[in-house]
Amino acid sequence: MMSTAKIKAAIIGPGNIGTDLLMKAMRSDVIEPVWMVGVEPDSPGLARARDMGIKTTSEGVAGLIPHMKADGIKICFDATSAYVHAENSRQVVEQGAMMIDLTPAAIGPYCIPPVNLDAALASGGSNVNMVTCGGQATIPMVAAVSRVQAVAYGEIVATVASKSIGPGTRKNIDEFTRTTARAVEQVGGAKRGKAIILINPAEPPLIMRDTIHCLTVDAPDQEKITASVHAMVAEVQRYVPGYRLKNGPIFDGNRVSIFMEVEGLGDFLPKYAGNLDIMTAAALRTAEMLADKMLAAAKSA
Amino acid sequence: MNIANKNVIIHDMSLRDGMHSMRHQISLAQMKTVAAGLDAAGVPLIEVTHGDGLGGNSVNYGFSAHSDEDYLRAVVGVVKQAKISALLLPGIGTVDDLNMAHDCGIGTIRVATHCTEADVSEQHIAAGRKLGLDTVGFLMMAHMISTEELLVQAKLMESYGAQCIYCTDSAGYMLPDQVTERISALRDQLQPETQVGFHGHNNLSLGVMNSLAAVAAGADRIDGSVAGMGAGAGNTPLEVFVAVLERMGAKTGVDLFKIMDVAEDLVVPMLEEPIRIDRDALTLGYAGVYSSFLLFAKRAEKRYGVSARSILVELGKRRTVGGQEDMIEDLALSMAASK
Numbered sequence: 001m002m003s004t005a006k007i008k009a010a011i012i013g014p015g016n017i018g019t020d021l022l023m024k025a026m027r028s029d030v031i032e033p034v035w036m037v038g039v040e041p042d043s044p045g046l047a048r049a050r051d052m053g054i055k056t057t058s059e060g061v062a063g064l065i066p067h068m069k070a071d072g073i074k075i076c077f078d079a080t081s082a083y084v085h086a087e088n089s090r091q092v093v094e095q096g097a098m099m100i101d102l103t104p105a106a107i108g109p110y111c112i113p114p115v116n117l118d119a120a121l122a123s124g125g126s127n128v129n130m131v132t133c134g135g136q137a138t139i140p141m142v143a144a145v146s147r148v149q150a151v152a153y154g155e156i157v158a159t160v161a162s163k164s165i166g167p168g169t170r171k172n173i174d175e176f177t178r179t180t181a182r183a184v185e186q187v188g189g190a191k192r193g194k195a196i197i198l199i200n201p202a203e204p205p206l207i208m209r210d211t212i213h214c215l216t217v218d219a220p221d222q223e224k225i226t227a228s229v230h231a232m233v234a235e236v237q238r239y240v241p242g243y244r245l246k247n248g249p250i251f252d253g254n255r256v257s258i259f260m261e262v263e264g265l266g267d268f269l270p271k272y273a274g275n276l277d278i279m280t281a282a283a284l285r286t287a288e289m290l291a292d293k294m295l296a297a298a299k300s301a
Numbered sequence: 302m303n304i305a306n307k308n309v310i311i312h313d314m315s316l317r318d319g320m321h322s323m324r325h326q327i328s329l330a331q332m333k334t335v336a337a338g339l340d341a342a343g344v345p346l347i348e349v350t351h352g353d354g355l356g357g358n359s360v361n362y363g364f365s366a367h368s369d370e371d372y373l374r375a376v377v378g379v380v381k382q383a384k385i386s387a388l389l390l391p392g393i394g395t396v397d398d399l400n401m402a403h404d405c406g407i408g409t410i411r412v413a414t415h416c417t418e419a420d421v422s423e424q425h426i427a428a429g430r431k432l433g434l435d436t437v438g439f440l441m442m443a444h445m446i447s448t449e450e451l452l453v454q455a456k457l458m459e460s461y462g463a464q465c466i467y468c469t470d471s472a473g474y475m476l477p478d479q480v481t482e483r484i485s486a487l488r489d490q491l492q493p494e495t496q497v498g499f500h501g502h503n504n505l506s507l508g509v510m511n512s513l514a515a516v517a518a519g520a521d522r523i524d525g526s527v528a529g530m531g532a533g534a535g536n537t538p539l540e541v542f543v544a545v546l547e548r549m550g551a552k553t554g555v556d557l558f559k560i561m562d563v564a565e566d567l568v569v570p571m572l573e574e575p576i577r578i579d580r581d582a583l584t585l586g587y588a589g590v591y592s593s594f595l596l597f598a599k600r601a602e603k604r605y606g607v608s609a610r611s612i613l614v615e616l617g618k619r620r621t622v623g624g625q626e627d628m629i630e631d632l633a634l635s636m637a638a639s640k
Contacts (some may be wrong), residue, residue, distance in 0.1 A: 159625055177393075178395060178397075198423065201622075211631065
């Protein structure tokens with residue numbers, strides 16, 4: 001089928017994340033990236049986007065707004081920082097677009113695509129938040145356990161390569177631990193959540209590793225949890241092929257532990273940075289689900 | 302080595318690093334008794350928290366018998382002259398935990414990162430200073446990088462406001478010359494008003510020797526614990542270190558016989574197992590592995606039938622860092638499966 005009808009999108013933030021997202025979006029059947037928005041005229045990210053045939057502005061969101069309606073932009077991705085996100089979001093939503101937030105600002109509902117995408121979109125708001133890299137990698141597993149039986153406590157440990165953690169995250173690492181822990185509860189379904197992030201500088205850089213510990217209320221149903229975990233891994237692999245179950249689930253009393261490794265596609269970001277890849281892949285997956293709905297609505301109208 | 306008349310600030314680790322040896326199960330009554338004993342012996346600084354610092358209470362590191370808040374409130378109430386400190390590893394604990402500890406009445410906060418990742422400590426060091434706390438930057442696994450690289454990280458922490466910078470030998474891997482080189486460089490290159498500290502582990506039986514080397518090279522603060530409690534083969538045994546310093550004419554303000562008695566009468570009876578350099582603890586020091594991995598590797602050996610030593614050696618090869626306790630079970634499962 002020729003997909004002439006694609007939903008047009010803009011990416012705000014031409015850094016590593018924005019560029020990786022752009023490369024993924026260029027392959028999409030339902031999303032067409034049209035604009036890349038930056039603030040530095042000589043930004044290498046904007047130059048890369050121009051080379052890929054994308055319109056660019058270095059005047060920030062203000063430079064995008066006058067073109068949004070004319071170019072039919074329906075979805076914006078924000079890959080800048082929490083500090084400017086609220087204002088970016090306000091402006092593009094005013095133009096009738098949906099905002100997918102890759103910053104830790106979290107003004108919209110948390111969205112972990114295989115767990116709560118429909119609910120996050122159904123809430124009717126115009127902004128969804130992609131939580132954190134550690135959240136995208138681990139919350140599907142917490143949910144895989146909590147959909148079988150009640151989880152009193154969920155704890156995730158994300159270990160990432162030093163080279164994959166940018167200055168923004170480093171300056172406010174508490175935001176990662178707090179936001180992830182909250183989403184382990186709200187989206188993962190654990191009564192209480194905790195998140196730990198560890199940074200390892202080994203060379204060659206290590207592939208992102210994640211450990212998920214759940215304490216179930218009653219004795220864990222080993223067979224059902226194992227099946228649920230494998231099914232969820234397959235769900236995530238639809239948009240992150242390098243999402244791998246290394247070990248587990250293992251059962252020790254009421255403890256259920258799952259050991260994951262997340263390798264990225266290596267589009268713009270290196271393969272070891274599965275933590276960043278899973279963010280851009282989840283954001284695009286969210287956009288594609290939204291686009292499917294928009295296209296279906298347009299067809300039936 | 303001439304350290305006569307040097308002042309050395311002794312920082313006790315029994316109730317924080319020592320929590321590792323006790324699987325974080327020290328009771329409130331034990332905490333109070335030991336802290337009161339240390340206080341009466343003249344130890345000026347006593348650290349109290351979960352072994353992995355504020356917020357360390359977890360499946361990954363083990364749940365402690367009580368919360369950090371309960372421990373801190375209990376201990377702050379029994380000391381007369383000593384100041385209480387807390388440890389905080391960004392990524393595990395947060396500024397919220399720091400605020401709680403401040404509210405409990407701590408005087409010192411020590412913000413710990415892996416030796417190459419000082420820039421994750423900026424918000425916590427700044428918060429410590431803002432609260433008016435004596436704020437320390439604690440660079441862990443300092444054997445893994447060169448002195449020059451360590452200096453860059455130390456200066457970052459200093460620029461965020463840390464008033465004292467530690468060279469932390471978390472694996473008990475350093476040899477005395479390496480300690481001398483690192484501490485000398487920190488002393489020379491940091492601001493004169495910034496203090497320098499050394500934290501050792503006794504995995505190669507070099508706790509006292511390395512601490513002496515640190516003092517001779519200009520360190521102001523030295524960590525240790527009574528009866529050598531602590532992760533791996535424990536920290537520098539304080540009663541021994543104080544005796545040696547006294548013989549060498551250095552000044553600590555600690556009463557030697559009183560601290561000996563704290564070790565012998567209060568701490569030794571509480572230990573579940575003697576602190577000694579068994580082959581697994583020795584492997585930590587030999588292979589350069591984070592000391593608190595010890596008991597996790599021993600448990601994995603029991604459960605999965607893979608020797609703790611082979612797990613620890615592999616963790617050293619993979620250049621794991623502090624906090625990666627989850628790798629131990631993961632690795633043991635993989636090693637058991639490939640047997």
